[in-house]
Amino acid sequence: MPLTGGEIRLERSHEGRVANLTLDHGRYNIITMETRRVMAERFAEIDADKNVQVVVIRAAGEHFTSGGDIAGFLEVDPVDLTDLGQDITAPSRSPKPVIVAIDGYCFGVGLELALSADIRIATDRSRFALPEMKLGMIPGSGGTQRLARLIGLSRAKFHILTGKRITGQQALDWGLTSHNCADAEELEKTVDKVVTVLLGYSPIALRTAKEVLDRGVDAPLYTGIELERKAYSMLRASEDFAEGVAAFGEKRVPKFVGR
The missing domain is CATH 3.90.226.10 (2-enoyl-CoA Hydratase; Chain A, domain 1)
Structure with missing residues (x-):
């Protein structure tokens, strides 16, 4: 049963x-x-x-x-x-x-x-x-x-x-x-x-890293690297990346918002 x-x-x-x-x-x-x-x-x-x-x-x-x-x-x-x-x-x-x-x-x-x-x-x-x-x-x-x-x-x-x-x-x-x-x-x-x-990390960076790893691991190396490059470029334009860089320079804890 x-x-x-x-x-x-x-x-x-x-x-x-x-x-x-x-x-x-x-x-x-x-x-x-x-x-x-x-x-x-x-x-x-x-x-x-x-x-x-x-x-x-x-x-x-x-x-x-x-x-x-x-x-x-x-x-x-x-x-x-x-x-x-x-x-x-x-x-x-x-x-x-x-x-x-x-x-x-x-x-x-x-x-x-x-x-x-x-x-x-x-x-x-x-x-x-x-x-x-x-x-x-x-x-x-x-x-x-x-x-x-x-x-x-x-x-x-x-x-x-x-x-x-x-x-x-x-x-x-x-x-x-x-x-x-x-x-x-x-x-x-x-x-x-x-x-x-x-x-303590950026939610958008964590989400992107998970997706790149999951999708790239079974693809040919060049495909995975291309996926990584495009994701890197996308994050470069995020508010969280700007905040992370600013916090690093100011020697403080960053306040990430997930954008």
Whole structure:
């Protein structure tokens, strides 16, 4: 029988400039089909809010998520699966930097959610896996493509074909995560530090950097460089760039406005 529910709490902090999303569905935070829908709805609201500059995704409970609701998945008509992943991977399309704080299990669609974000910060006890092969299936929400691009084709093939888990230290060493924290307390402190850094930068520069990186990484080098040059020229005319230069010369903290 499929699971119901899929609460994703949305709370704002830092005077509304940070949107905090919290997965809250029991100890293992199993992701239901409803969770997918709610994730897309939350990001639609966040992306439309010009005051939000940074997004952080966390999870209540002992684990980030053990993966999806298999029973619920089986009730979906196969023809409807062609668009699978357009909801849970909303972070990849958001113009705002998205940070994921991971503690414990990060499996299946949960890992695909994390892979669609920009910065992944985890703990030493975190474990990552795409175990769909054990069900006679493959990842269906971007897992095969994003994991291969992050940790390399050889490693991705091994871990997807075998379903073997990736440890917290391996994730850090291979570039899957940016930090490997000792525990949940250190995880939150590290996330707060990164958020503080991002809030100090120009929103338009952050948005542009994310777009150039995402669109250019799979293009030929000359195409990526051309994209970078055009984006650089566009930012050269921004108010934030003028403010940044002025603040640098006056030895003060810049006041960016996102224009």
